[in-house]
Amino acid sequence: MADDLEVRGAIKRYGAVTALGGVSLRVEQGEFLTLLGPSGCGKSTLLGLIAGSLEPDAGTIQIGGRRVDILPSERRNIGMVFQSYALFPHLSVQENVAFGLRMRRVTETDIKRRVADALEMVGLSALSSRFPRQLSGGQQQRVALARALVIEPAVLLLDEPLSNLDARLREQLRDELRGLQSRLRTTSVYVTHDQAEALALSDRIAVMNGGRIIEVGSPLELYRTPKYRFTAEFLGNTNLIRAHAENAQLHLPWNERLPWHQTSSRVLLSIRPEDIGISSDPGGAGLIESSVFLGAWVEYHVRIGAQRLRVHVAGGGSSLLRSGDAVRLHLPLQLHTVLEDDRVQVPTSPADRVLA
Numbered sequence: 427m428a429d430d431l432e433v434r435g436a437i438k439r440y441g442a443v444t445a446l447g448g449v450s451l452r453v454e455q456g457e458f459l460t461l462l463g464p465s466g467c468g469k470s471t472l473l474g475l476i477a478g479s480l481e482p483d484a485g486t487i488q489i490g491g492r493r494v495d496i497l498p499s500e501r502r503n504i505g506m507v508f509q510s511y512a513l514f515p516h517l518s519v520q521e522n523v524a525f526g527l528r529m530r531r532v533t534e535t536d537i538k539r540r541v542a543d544a545l546e547m548v549g550l551s552a553l554s555s556r557f558p559r560q561l562s563g564g565q566q567q568r569v570a571l572a573r574a575l576v577i578e579p580a581v582l583l584l585d586e587p588l589s590n591l592d593a594r595l596r597e598q599l600r601d602e603l604r605g606l607q608s609r610l611r612t613t614s615v616y617v618t619h620d621q622a623e624a625l626a627l628s629d630r631i632a633v634m635n636g637g638r639i640i641e642v643g644s645p646l647e648l649y650r651t652p653k654y655r656f657t658a659e660f661l662g663n664t665n666l667i668r669a670h671a672e673n674a675q676l677h678l679p680w681n682e683r684l685p686w687h688q689t690s691s692r693v694l695l696s697i698r699p700e701d702i703g704i705s706s707d708p709g710g711a712g713l714i715e716s717s718v719f720l721g722a723w724v725e726y727h728v729r730i731g732a733q734r735l736r737v738h739v740a741g742g743g744s745s746l747l748r749s750g751d752a753v754r755l756h757l758p759l760q761l762h763t764v765l766e767d768d769r770v771q772v773p774t775s776p777a778d779r780v781l782a
Contacts, residue, residue: 431615434488456612462633489504505575507582518556523541527540600627665736671691696762723739724746
């Protein structure tokens with residue numbers, strides 16, 4: 427049977443506080459799904475319910491069509507990778523990885539073979555006799571990953587496993603993890619508050635806030651066409667521009683009008699900083715307030731009317747615009763609107779629209 431995961435109507439309360447308010451979610455077999463959201467949004471609580479370390483107050487959890495929320499954690503066939511590695515300090519690398527297999531009473535011959543395969547998979551075969559204290563943080567996390575995978579779990583759960591590592595190592599292990607997932611196709615649920623990790627690793631992302639799932643979609647869908655304002659703001663940088671429509675025209679805050687053929691009268695535009703074009707123009711209505719050189723791009727803060735926009739220019743070009751420079755801004759071909767009622771409208775145009 428397929429190792430898919432389904433959560434239906436999960437509720438978890440702590441006294442008067444509702445940590446999860448009726449969450450439903452389906453993860454397909456072999457899919458890598460990330461729970462993304464700020465601290466306290468309920469993502470780790472949901473992971474705990476799936477793992478069996480927490481009990482739901484209502485709702486059900488199924489793996490491969492079999493209900494598991496009524497089973498103890500050790501009978502759910504789930505692998506877990508923690509933020510803190512959670513290795514046994516008195517056991518060698520080899521013994522740490524073998525621990526779960528011994529608890530399952532696997533034969534010593536099979537343990538030896540499977541542990542060797544798991545350590546080879548994470549590149550630690552040469553360190554099998556070392557103890558956790560003799561390993562770097564990245565090596566310890568590889569051991570934790572090998573220990574979770576060696577039991578051949580139906581579902582792999584990862585609770586912010588890279589957050590304790592430095593930026594360069596985090597990026598390296600992120601790429602390795604994605605490569606492993608592509609080869610093994612283990613049904614995986616990953617918890618993080620790091621947007622870059624979620625975008626890089628996931629087949630789909632479930633954005634969470636306030637104990638509920640805001641929306642679910644592929645990284646591209648959620649970044650380019652988010653339905654909720656929360657998603658647009660949390661998943662990367664964006665410019666939110668309030669406008670209103672009247673007589674088939676969209677009235678922008680700086681007294682510019684664009685053709686508009688949608689039914690909504692109140693509009694909230696979400697435009698990514700890298701999607702806005704910018705050019706020096708003494709007659710332009712925009713004014714550079716500040717610029718920051720960030721290597722791969724330059725970030726400009728531009729005042730246009732009462733609106734302040736963030737604009738990213740890749741590479742920065744041969745010269746930087748300076749504070750006080752007048753500029754003209756160009757909107758992308760598509761204006762993405764984000765509405766509070768979870769509906770989306772995407773007007774299109776055959777050519778770039780010019781703001782000012």
